[in-house]
Amino acid sequence: MGNKKILVTGANGQLGRELQVLATSFPALDFLFYDRATLSIADPDAIDTFFARERPAYCINCAAYTAVDKAESEKESAFLINGDAVGYLATACHNTGARLIHISTDYVFDGLSEIPLRETDPTDPINTYGASKLEGERQAFQHNPHATLIIRTSWVYSEFGNNFVRTMIRLMKERPSINVVSDQVGSPTYAADLAAAILHILTAPSFIPGLYHYSNEGRISWYEFALAIREGIGSTCEVNPIPTAQYPTPAKRPRFSLLDKSLISATYHLAIPEWQSSLVTCIGKMH
Numbered sequence: 418m419g420n421k422k423i424l425v426t427g428a429n430g431q432l433g434r435e436l437q438v439l440a441t442s443f444p445a446l447d448f449l450f451y452d453r454a455t456l457s458i459a460d461p462d463a464i465d466t467f468f469a470r471e472r473p474a475y476c477i478n479c480a481a482y483t484a485v486d487k488a489e490s491e492k493e494s495a496f497l498i499n500g501d502a503v504g505y506l507a508t509a510c511h512n513t514g515a516r517l518i519h520i521s522t523d524y525v526f527d528g529l530s531e532i533p534l535r536e537t538d539p540t541d542p543i544n545t546y547g548a549s550k551l552e553g554e555r556q557a558f559q560h561n562p563h564a565t566l567i568i569r570t571s572w573v574y575s576e577f578g579n580n581f582v583r584t585m586i587r588l589m590k591e592r593p594s595i596n597v598v599s600d601q602v603g604s605p606t607y608a609a610d611l612a613a614a615i616l617h618i619l620t621a622p623s624f625i626p627g628l629y630h631y632s633n634e635g636r637i638s639w640y641e642f643a644l645a646i647r648e649g650i651g652s653t654c655e656v657n658p659i660p661t662a663q664y665p666t667p668a669k670r671p672r673f674s675l676l677d678k679s680l681i682s683a684t685y686h687l688a689i690p691e692w693q694s695s696l697v698t699c700i701g702k703m704h
């Protein structure tokens with residue numbers, strides 16, 4: 418890597434903060450962490466100026482519009498940040514010879530599959546967030562065709578920020594019983610594991626661009642995830658399984674989100690942790 422600069426955008430989100438934690442174990446790498454306040458990816462002039470001045474060798478884009486339900490009523494903002502702004506970053510990378518590592522989502526799929534989703538499977542998003550993220554994938558590959566690596570991930574949680582694990586812990590403390598959807602299947606992703614996978618790719622002997630799927634190993638429903646969280650915190654809260662139909666939300670969710678991770682593990686010789694052990698690690702940090 419030499420002492421090449423690595424720009425991390427959206428650095429105060431879940432993934433960005435996990436990268437900040439991990440960066441302390443890689444003192445030889447020159448990370449530049451920027452969040453919305455210091456470098457908005459939706460500002461193409463700021464992006465161009467930044468790239469011209471700092472000439473990062475890598476850009477890891479952790480910035481995104483992630484409010485899935487709100488995106489239904491804020492379509493323009495979602496498409497600006499998840500779509501066009503990714504295009505601005507990809508263009509700046511292309512103009513300065515930088516590699517782009519961008520994060521996308523299982524929500525680009527319609528959820529109708531019954532077998533783990535591969536990178537080559539057809540996309541067909543069923544909500545605005547998914548459509549905006551798919552547009553970001555398209556723009557990233559279009560504007561920086563030879564040096565873009567996209568990782569689609571699912572059900573991200575971490576000790577930082579708001580996520581399912583944090584919400585469940587709060588609700589289990591507040592209420593005697595909760596209802597959790599049991600007919601949406603996937604695998605959670607501990608953002609610290611995803612951050613480690615990105616660092617693994619960055620420090621690999623060769624950079625092989627393209628589209629990859631990454632989540633933790635295993636297959637569960639949100640209900641089963643909630644049961645494991647309850648066990649992890651030693652709660653006695655009653656957890657009841659409910660169908661999605663009983664939990665209406667503005668944005669539709671795919672009912673099947675499980676990603677096939679064989680391409681990223683084979684290409685980068687990457688060992689992927691099981692969701693159970695990662696959940697225990699994360700709860701240990703939060704609780």
Ligand SMILES: NC(=O)c1ccc[n+]([C@@H]2O[C@H](COP(=O)([O-])OP(=O)(O)OC[C@H]3O[C@@H](n4cnc5c(N)ncnc54)[C@H](OP(=O)(O)O)[C@@H]3O)[C@@H](O)[C@H]2O)c1
Nearest residue numbers: 427429430431432453457458480481483520522570572573
């Ligand atoms: N969370 C999930 O379950 C999930 C699932 C699949 C894929 N992903 C993808 O994984 C990636 C990381 O997600 P995450 O969970 O870490 O998201 P997150 O915690 O919501 O973080 C996103 C960060 O991006 C920042 N941001 C928003 N607009 C920006 C802009 N114009 N310029 C710079 N920064 C901006 C946000 O700042 P503000 O807080 O100020 O808005 C926030 O700090 C995203 O690409 C997301 O789409 C997430």
